[in-house]
Amino acid sequence: MASLITCPHCGTRPKEEFTIRGDASPVRPQLGAAFAAWDAYVHLRDNVRGPMKEHWQHSGGCRRWLVVERDTFSHAVHAVTDAAEFARGQAGGPGPAAKPARPARAAKAATAAKGRGQA
Amino acid sequence: MSFSRFSDGGLIDRTRSVRFSFDGRAFEGFEGDTLASALLANGVTLMGRSFKYHRPRGLLSGGASEPNALVTIGDGPTREPNLRASMVTLRDGLVAESQNRWPSLGFDVGAVNSALSPFLGAGFYYKTFMWPAGLWETLYEPLIRKAAGLGRASHAPDPQDYEKRWTHCDVLVIGSGPAGLMAALAASRAGARVVLCDENSGFGGRLLRDRVEIGGSDGPGFVASAIAELAGNPKVRLLSNTTVFGAYDSGVFGAVERRDGAGSGPAQRIWRIAAKRAVLAAGAEERPLVFGGNDRPGVMTASAMRGLANAAAIRPGNHVAVFATGPSGHETARDLLARGLAVTLVDARADVPAPDLAASEGARVLKGHVVADATGGKAVSGIEAIDRATGKRETIKVDALAMAGGWNPVVHLACHRGDRPVWDAQSGMFLPPAPRDGLAAAGSAAGILDLAGCLASGAEAGAQAATDLGFRPRKADAPAVREACGGSTGFMTLWHVAEARGKAFVDFQNDVTVKDLGLAVREGYGHVELAKRYTTTGMATDQGKLSNVTAIGILAENRGVTPDRVGTTTFRPFYTPVSIGALAGEHRGAHYRPVRRSPLHHWAERHGAVFIEAGAWMRASHFPREGEPTWKEACDRETLAVRSGVGISDASTLGKIDLSGPDAARFLDLVYTSKMSTLAVGKARYGLMLREDGLVMDDGTVSRLGDDHYLITTTTAAAGEAMAHMEFCAQALWPELDVRLTSVTDQWAQITVAGPASRDVLARIVDADLGEEAMPFMAARAVRLHSGLAARLFRISFSGELAFELAVPARQGEAVADAILEAGQPFGITPYGLEALNVLRIEKGFITHAEIDGRTTPGDLGLGKMVSAKKDDFIGRAMLGREGLQRADRLQLVGLRPVNPAHRILAGGHLLEPDAAPTMANDQGHVTSACWSPHLRSTIALAMLRRGRDRHGEILTVWDPLRGVETRAIVGDPVLLSSGDAGKARPARDYPPVTPAAPRAADWLDGLTVDADGRVRLALLPEAPVYLVSGPTGKDAAVRKTAQAGDGAIRPVQPGQALAVGQAGESLTDLQQRLGAAAELSLCDLSDARVRFALTGPEAAGIIATQSGIDLEGAFATSGASAPTLFGHVPVQLTRTGQDSFEILAFSTYARDLAESLARSIRLLS
């Protein structure tokens, strides 16, 4: 029926004003990153039960992309931040000419990809 | 003696009689009656037939939980089935009908089921209809459907209006009995915004039905003064006839307000209530007792009988029996004795508390007795009482029987968020779970059954909610209270009477008996969820409101465990049934979703266009002329006209995005496959956007209008997706890039002029050199028309012909299109629609989203060269390199022509080697687009074919089993028509220039005002220039200050973006000068992309609440507040210009739809 999301720019609005994209935590790898890192970024997602950070756009309002921290089980919304702020805050958040993807992440992704390949 | 009416008393207005009919018979009741009370006053106790056994049934609980007295109200298209007679307010001319009987309520053939009952026990569906399987469709299902008799819908379109509204509050109070009233009073006195809902027509709950004294006044008197106080508080909204049906996330509640019989306005209204706190004061249902024949008409709960006697002056005969396990039975006895009736009180308790006995003094009290059976036919006529100590039976003649089996708190809404009620062995009740998300129960919904306790608990809950929100409630003294039995509340738990002989019903609506539940346990379905499905207990319209707890108790008893071990079923919305019409609101039929109209919509309409839905748009499909029986003839003519002469069509629906900012070029390189940064100013380039997985998302053009200024076009179909994607890239992926994206789709009327004569036609309109050198292929220029109007001209072709796209501000579109028609007259200019457009592009092998279907790479589409190998990074680059996307045997775009030109190829057909069996393994690809080419005199098609580029010349079978078509076709290049008539340009003659007429507002907007008796008025505001002012991150203050210079108002869109609106009639240049924007800010002209409405009057806020979920009393309460929001499904910028006045800046292509929607809401007020 309804639920509410508080846009940091517009205030509290019904969720019908927003469009969900999905998990906000994957960081876009650099060109030249291992294929597994790209595979993880594009394809691999956890089915989280509990707190999760997601990209939502306030498509029926200010049109800013937001990071909504919410609980996928209770639907409680804990925090909403602007996606640009979130991206700047992400450690090693890469720009088109920034550092290479974090090795830890790529390694983890590689393991994940391998694991799934065998499954 | 049957039921009748006392000659005095009650809350009915005996001076105002109300006529109604039931099953065709005319009756009279009084104002203040429900349908149920009016029927009882007329001696009608038989109100329905039961679901399975078709047993005669009368009123049982007399409230929202009523399982028996289900009726159909109304005839013709407004008929509504399955309404509870106890919840239908009597009104003049009401037509009611009983259900589930044939041929009549008194004589029902289906009652034979009762005789067959040994075969119709629990699980009979599963057991009886097992075999043979073939009979399911032909015999069993139709039979069951016919027998499953609840009410019938009308099957005609519902002519009534429905509305949805948002409301916001600090504290929502659900239920207006003693606890609810006190909660509402406490919270509102503390200053909180309160919404009080009650599902009955009057507020007060049990205070209207029980004889009590509060602070010196009676129940109704106390209610009247409390309601008067609440009604006088502007921060309180009182909603009667309103059922809160669901508790949702974030404190949003759904409620339905029934307005049946209201002279005007919507029949029903859905409220979406956003509440920071909620008090559930929904009361408790009295538990029926389970004994033989407990379903006979005339047997009802003690509180129902008492309430009917006190509030509606219903006399349940001369001699009434009361079967009690607690004080409620004694209270009912007290009230009936006071009216001079004889009462026999059968109390299951051996030791009856003194206060209970004091209340029922004068009744014959049989302590330690139970009612084993109620006897009678279509109404109860006697009871069999048993002394449990001696086993002695006694038969007593009675006119009616009341049951007081204890109480079930109404915990539903406290459990909608997933929690389960908690069994309290001490009181024998399921109590609400711990408060969650700001919702707390109070009063008897929390298991507090005495009046003083309810008042205190309600006051406390209201005060607590207010305190939580920072209000400071004053401590109020609890009023002195006098009630029956001195407020004693304890009752004995008696799940069922084992001594019963007749059918003892647990779930009345589904005819589930004690025996059925016993059988369920024996057959292994002892968990409540299993028992529910096996026996159907707790299903159908009442969802077991009365029966579930008893069913759990009986299951527990059968299994030898406590009720909490049996568990409860899951509580979900809806609390009571809500009609689909109410849920749909205004979004049905033509208004199912908003309609978007191009600025040339009216122009196309005037020229006879037939429209077709394309996403949200209505697009011109073709322009039929006389003598053209189908669209095909029109399409052929239009297609031929373009290639041989010149055609005009509407390209305004293409997505248009204005891109500016110092990093614009860099940004484009990141989102397109090709290098856009090398594009020269004044030129356009075709581009592909990929998804991150390497597949094509959309195609379109990029035009460089200035060093840091681009215009991007997307397809109509993917415009929204492409815009959101680019915003994601700019905001979430690369926020360090300073780029500003603005949708300008609504700003421009984009007119395609295509064909060899297009240059000659446009030369009469555009004041510029259109020659090959000045305006080469893919040129993109700012131009002026001969009239002086500033426009943009693009030499872009989607037909393969010499073609131009002329963009003019949307309001000028119609006049310019007419001028082009006039200018094209000597050249035989022909308007063409989407069908011809499609033929023209298929002939030339141009792709659309039929080919870009989410599975294709640039290479598949023959556009591999558009992927720049030199570029560093762009969306999709890494994944496009995947082996699977580069394989040679992928499906590739080809053209197809049938071997026999007269044969058909249809889109969707599959490609097979000749004579290959149609199997998945043999599948070679599929047809994506197909049409009749009037130039080639043949069907032609585009297809995705395995290794297609290497197979030109092969003959394949197009296999289309759905439509039974099999065609041999030759594979070839996607460009099917190599050279049309291009180049055959006629010698240009000197024709004089044509000047467009002055534009006028479209008819629908002319003088638009909708007024509801001065309560609210919608009017179009005069045109004024509009700029979107954008700046880099951190320059928000400068952006707002610049925008404010327009007309003094600040209309923020997002950080770094605000709308500047000029004065009415001011020119764009004047506004630009007045804004004096700093160099780092950019201005994007949206004057024609927005339409301004004013909504004024005391009801303006109410009308906005039908459209938007914005809280108008929170941050938006002050004049000057402005924000983007969604009106229905349409985005707007809403600005509060005064206490009762608002400005709505709507997208111009949605403006008509929005105005119609607002006008409809306004008309519902008057």
Ligand SMILES: [Zn+2]
């Ligand atoms: Zn927003």
